Amino acid sequence: MNFSDNFKTYYTFHSRKVKIGKLLIGGANPILIQSMTNTNTLDTGATVDQCIRLANAGCDIVRITAPGIKEAENLANIKSLLTEKGFELPIVADIHFNPKAAEVAAKHVEKVRINPGNYVDRNRGKTEWSETEITEARERIAERLIPLLKICNQNKTAIRIGTNHGSLSERILSLYGNTAKGMVESAMEFVRICNDYGFHDLVLSMKASNVQDMIRANLLLVEYMIKENFYYPIHLGVTEAGNGEEARIKSAAGIGSLLARGIGDTVRVSLAEMPVEEVPFGKRLVELFGRLPILVEKIVASTTILKPKTDLSLKELTGTKNPVVTNAQVPTADLFEIRKNELKSVSGKIFSVEVARSDFLNEKDLLPENAILKRVYQKISKNDLLIHASVDYALFLPVLKNCGIWIDNKAFSNGESLAELSLKILQGLGIRYTNAEFVACPSCGRTKFNLFDSFNKVKEKTAHLKGLQIAVMGCIVNGPGEMGDADYGYVGAGPGKVTLYKNGKPELKNIEEEFAVNELVSLIKENGDWQDV
Numbered sequence: 001m002n003f004s005d006n007f008k009t010y011y012t013f014h015s016r017k018v019k020i021g022k023l024l025i026g027g028a029n030p031i032l033i034q035s036m037t038n039t040n041t042l043d044t045g046a047t048v049d050q051c052i053r054l055a056n057a058g059c060d061i062v063r064i065t066a067p068g069i070k071e072a073e074n075l076a077n078i079k080s081l082l083t084e085k086g087f088e089l090p091i092v093a094d095i096h097f098n099p100k101a102a103e104v105a106a107k108h109v110e111k112v113r114i115n116p117g118n119y120v121d122r123n124r125g126k127t128e129w130s131e132t133e134i135t136e137a138r139e140r141i142a143e144r145l146i147p148l149l150k151i152c153n154q155n156k157t158a159i160r161i162g163t164n165h166g167s168l169s170e171r172i173l174s175l176y177g178n179t180a181k182g183m184v185e186s187a188m189e190f191v192r193i194c195n196d197y198g199f200h201d202l203v204l205s206m207k208a209s210n211v212q213d214m215i216r217a218n219l220l221l222v223e224y225m226i227k228e229n230f231y232y233p234i235h236l237g238v239t240e241a242g243n244g245e246e247a248r249i250k251s252a253a254g255i256g257s258l259l260a261r262g263i264g265d266t267v268r269v270s271l272a273e274m275p276v277e278e279v280p281f282g283k284r285l286v287e288l289f290g291r292l293p294i295l296v297e298k299i300v301a302s303t304t305i306l307k308p309k310t311d312l313s314l315k316e317l318t319g320t321k322n323p324v325v326t327n328a329q330v331p332t333a334d335l336f337e338i339r340k341n342e343l344k345s346v347s348g349k350i351f352s353v354e355v356a357r358s359d360f361l362n363e364k365d366l367l368p369e370n371a372i373l374k375r376v377y378q379k380i381s382k383n384d385l386l387i388h389a390s391v392d393y394a395l396f397l398p399v400l401k402n403c404g405i406w407i408d409n410k411a412f413s414n415g416e417s418l419a420e421l422s423l424k425i426l427q428g429l430g431i432r433y434t435n436a437e438f439v440a441c442p443s444c445g446r447t448k449f450n451l452f453d454s455f456n457k458v459k460e461k462t463a464h465l466k467g468l469q470i471a472v473m474g475c476i477v478n479g480p481g482e483m484g485d486a487d488y489g490y491v492g493a494g495p496g497k498v499t500l501y502k503n504g505k506p507e508l509k510n511i512e513e514e515f516a517v518n519e520l521v522s523l524i525k526e527n528g529d530w531q532d533v
Helices: 044-057 069-084 099-105 130-153 170-176 180-197 212-228 246-260 275-289 295-301 313-318 384-395 417-427 451-462 513-526
Strands: 018-020 024-025 031-038 061-065 091-094 111-114 156-163 201-208 233-234 305-307 324-325 334-337 342-345 350-356 373-376 403-410 436-442 469-473 488-494 499-502 504-514
Touching: 018 156, 024 044, 024 156, 031 275, 061 069, 061 130, 069 091, 069 099, 069 350, 091 099, 099 111, 099 130, 111 130, 111 504, 130 170, 130 313, 156 180, 170 180, 180 201, 180 212, 201 212, 212 233, 212 246, 233 313, 246 275, 246 384, 246 417, 275 384, 295 451, 324 417, 373 384, 384 403, 384 417, 403 417, 436 451, 451 469, 451 488, 451 513, 488 504, 488 513, 499 513
Parallel strands: 031 061, 061 091, 091 111, 111 156, 156 201, 201 233, 324 334, 324 403, 373 403, 436 469, 469 488
Antiparallel strands: 018 024, 305 350, 305 373, 334 342, 342 350, 488 499, 499 504
């Protein structure tokens, strides 16, 4: 892939506008921040209080789960109490398996979110589909979707068609696999039905916990829409990103690199933390990367591309094809600068580097084999450095897979911190793993156990297990499917109950929450995947 292919920008993409309450999204309108409550939707007071905290923090739109008819009906009470308290906060009802809940919710809220993968199709164990069966399946989707479209038309309610990697229907999986193409095809079936019916108040989203999958799916979605002359607003998010710096790096890389291309109209940073913590990070991402033409070109042009003047590859020099470089020798760096344009590896090899051409944006040239991409940041805060570096290096996907990275921040010279940030970015981008990889949902009203506490305990016990992927999920709605790539899963099974998974299959069911973390450790040991610290 050459740079001109990788750095396509879409600043003229959006045209259609969708009204969400009093807010317009799409076109040149401001990018809006969204979050989601994690209270019980039937607890009106607690849900309203959390909505108010989110609004006061700067949240523009709030999503609330409506797993059943009762929860969907109670959205009217939540909306009424918010209005009574002086908050005209647009609400999105989150629907999964129950089309009737969507139809009820659509009468009370500004937007309904449906997931094509679990909104209509039911798994029957089929792996092969004839053309007739595919046509019939699409006709059934239309039959079940049109009643919702009628209600949304009557109530001026928008719909978000939200596809999640890992929760595709078995028909889509059999045709396209669990891929970005499968995600987009799944959503586009619904878009075409809506268009045939004449319904256009749509927002689309492509979410995944893997940053590369999320970016690929959104870029492909834009390609599909341009080809078919659809121009709908796009909601961005890296789902189940986890918590702490690791989650913020993933979110910045996925969301920010798309914003920099001109893609995205609403944003949610999904953190396994209290919902209000999502808002400031999302706002900062939008401030730095939203609606800024030629931003990608500036980032590429200001990246120094260094090429080793040696016959040895970066992997031969350092033991990894994705080395981390710093200005000074620190334990976590693979290469460090001993003098200008001269680097030394931890094994003692010294070699020179030369600056390669860095104006690749409109060229046919490929990135030099085993290049080092150096980004220099001038006196920015630690938080902004995390955001900028995550976004900047994400823009170099997928050509980054054979490269080293060098982050230089003139605000401070702590090489150890810069090396640690570099390693976290490489792991967040799915390129190099130095710790266990965690997938964790942000929790919502469907979660019936203390997810935040459990997730922190799981991380504390297992973070050192390099190469393992461990998922901590709130419920069975998204859990089993969206943690499909994880080696081990810790999934809510009911009030205070957890089921443990190995390679997507349940191993220990309905364990008491207080024992579940230790049981997970035992399961990992039994399967030979444990390493002592």
